[in-house]
Every structure is written in C-alpha cells, then in structure tokens.
Amino acid sequence: MVGRIRLLSDLSVTSRTSRVSHATTIRSVATLTDTLKTKTGLSIPILPDAVFTNVQRGSVLAATYSIIQGLFAIVTGCFDIYSLSLAAPGSSHYGFYLFSYDFVYSGNPHVRNSLMLFGGITAFGGVCLIITSVVLLQGLRKEIEFRMEPWIWCMALFTAWRILIIIYSSIVNDMVFAYHVVMCLLWLLFIAGNIFAWLVVHSFYHELCEVTRLEDVARVKMDTMSTMGFSSRPTTPGAHGDNELIYCITTHHTRGKV
Template sequence: MSQHRLEVNYLGEPVPHARLMPRLSIAGSIGGLSTTSRLSRVSHATTIRSVATLTETLHTKTGLSIPILPNAFITNVQRGSLIAATYSIIQGLFAIVTGVFDIYALSLAAPGSSHYGFYLFSYDFVYSGSPHVRYSLMLFGGVTAFGGLCMILTSVMLLQGLRKEMEMRLEPWIWCMAIFTIWRSLIIIYASIVNDLVFSYHILMCLFWIIFILGNVYAWLVVHSFYHELCEVTRLEDVARVKMETMSSFTASRPTTPGARSDASAKMIG
C-alpha cells in the first residue's frame, strides 16, 4: 500500500492536493553533466587562446597592444576572415609555383652547364655569381614553397574554424601567417639585394611580394580580431556555466521533495 503525505501550513491545517507543487530544480539539467565533460571543458579553455595570452603578455611587458579591428573595412570581421582564408589559399599557390620555379631556374642555368633545346624565355635573369648565394636562393625557394603549402593547410583549418566558430582552429593560421609574412619580408630584402633589378622578373616578384606582405598584415589583423571576439564569447560562456553550476549545487543542498518539506513543517509545528 502506498502512503500519502499531507503538507500542513503554519496553522496546522492540511493543504489541498492541488496546491502541492514541488519545486523544480536545475540540478538535474546542470548537475547531470559528467565530471569528464567538465574536465575536458576546463582543459580546452586553458589550452586554447595562446594568441590571446601572447597579446596580453606583449602588452604587459612592452606597453604595446595589437589593434583589434571592429570591422574589416566594408564588412564584419567574421566575413573578412573568410575572405582572408581565400586570399591566403591563393597566396599559398603563388608561393608554391614561384618557389619551385626559382629552384628550377637556378638549377637549369647553373654556370658551366650546357643545354640544348628550345625555351620559351631567356634565363639571363638568373643569378650566376657566388655558389653560396645561389644555393641560399634555392634553399629560400624551397622553404617558400613549403610555407605556401602550410598556408593552404592552415587556411582549410581556418575555414573549418569559421564554420564551427572554434577559436582553436584559427590559431594555426594566425601563427603560420605571422611567420610566413616575416619570412617573406626578410627574403624579399635579401633577393632584391643579390638579384639584378634590371630584369622585369625580379621587379615583378618584388612588387608582388610587397603587395602580398601588406595584404598579409591586414588579413592577420582581421582574423586576429575575430579570434579575440570568439575568445571573449568563450570566456562569457565559462562564467555563465560556473554561475549555473554554483546555483545548481546550492539548490541541490536544499530539501525539494514534498515529503521532506512536510517532515520539516511537522517538526516546526510540533
């Protein structure tokens, strides 16, 4: 036989059954989260956002702050980041083609080599001085081609991160773009010194890479700004989650069942 409990008010009178409305607790929805998922969220929040940590460290030690753009010129930073990903893929393909071509041209037009056949253009523009400088140009061409491949791969990850709004997927592109831009800035200075700028090929390569470097700086600032927006949203979600878990633990510690409340009321009346 089932036993029914009646709740009484402060006068000792029984409360009608229709008024017996048990309190709803959010402990079931929030407290039901597993410990493993909580630990994974904490570890995820502490391992990502290294770019944000670097920015704060730079500002603390040097007083310089990387500008955070509110928008990307004619659009928002999210859509601007999508354009930056497409732009970096195109630049990566350009870097691979020019890097491989530099290695091919330098190896084909080596001093003392003889070649037979018909060529579409002359190789007079190829450097033919010190072998050490020549080998360094070939090495830089190979590293540039590898950097272009990394740009394409990280751009694909950037597109996935933009689609899912995951800041962790944006970090490889931010680091790769920064390193590649610094690398090409140094190489274009070196190549402009050792190569003869009389030839149109070297002039075009110099102009193209100057334009690419300026575009890289702006694209990096756009993606960096959107990355910080995602980090801020994640931080607010973490704060809200902590508040909800605190409320759930507080609510779970109080008696919520009608039987517990009736026992407490009976003890107070008695």
C-alpha cells in the same frame, strides 16, 4: 552561435552532470598578446570590422586569400629552384625555350645555393599556409578558437619570412630585369595584404575568446546555483543575472554573424 546561446538557456533544466564546469584552456595567441602588452605596453589593434564587411566574413575571405597566396608561393618557389638549377654556370642546353634565363643569378655559389634553399622554404611555407587555411575555414564554420591559431602563427611567420627574403633577393639579384621587379612588387602587395588579413582573423579570434569567457562565467554560476539546491526550480534567483550574461554574449557577437 545560436547553439551556444541555447546551451546557456537550457542549463537550468538539464541534469547536474551535464553542467559540470570546465576551465577554458589558455590559448597561445591570447597569451602572446597579453605578454606583449605587459612587457612593451603595446597592444595589437583589434579591428571592429574588415572595412567593407564584419570580421567574421572578413576572416573567411582572409582564408581564401591565403590559399591563393599559398599556391602562388609554391609555384614561384619551385620555379626559382628550377631556373637556378637549369641556368647553372658552365651548363649547356640545346633546344628551344620560351624565355631567356639571363635574369637568373649566376655569381657566388653560396648565394646561389641560398636562393635555391629559400625558394624551397617558400614553397614549403605555401603548403603550410594552404593546410592551415583549410583548418581555419573549419574553425570559422564551427567557431572554434584553437583551430584558428595554426593559421595565425603560420601567417605571421610566413609574412616575416617573406619580408626578409624580399630584402635579401633585392640586394643580390639584378633589379634591371622585369622578372625580379614584378616579383618584388607582387610580394610587397602580398605582405601588405597578409598584415591586414592577419589583423582581421586575430580580431575575430579575440571576439570568440571573449564569448567563450562569458559562457564559462555563466556555466560556473549555474553550476554554483545547482549545488545550492536551486536546480529544481523553473526560475532560479540568478536567472535575471544569467539572462544579462546571455544578452551580453548575444550583443557582443552580433556583428560576427554571417
């Protein structure tokens, strides 16, 4: 953030070619938020903080949390595929096993195959969640908005997917077995954590978008002043206004500093 403010303060003495204004790319997440508010009148809540810390540190914690959840999704998804294939109706196994496969669904083959497919998709979603979390950490370190977007989309889709799977698996599986009960409770906790983590990262994303918008306003103003012949002056007539913009950016982003 210091580098961004320093860039604004140096615009009055740098060459005109280094001050060429460029429009900010409209981000997909910001567009979705505006569209939702326009069509439904509902706005996604923007959190001022992450309960016990600010949204920037909270976003780092959210990325770490999603990596752990991604690993959990890979392990449980692969285990579901393994257990369903191993305990197929009519199969015979010999030897010693650490646990019984009585909890595994063994009814309709189509339902069985769907559970295996969903386990594979969940494991793939866990891999995507880990990859996007690493990209998110890089974006948080450099404060780059578009590197945060893959995680925002991935977490939203993964959470919606797990809600559907929890409902489906709770219907088709026999909930008298401890394994299904524990998995259902764990994923309900994960879903609640996902929603909160998504809101934290989404809030910080919008803070960065607002900071970028203010920076672009300052760049456009300084470029306009340079075309009017004021670039050679140590202090331009618009310097006071630019200082106000810089102060607004600094004040707006204070709670996001690490």
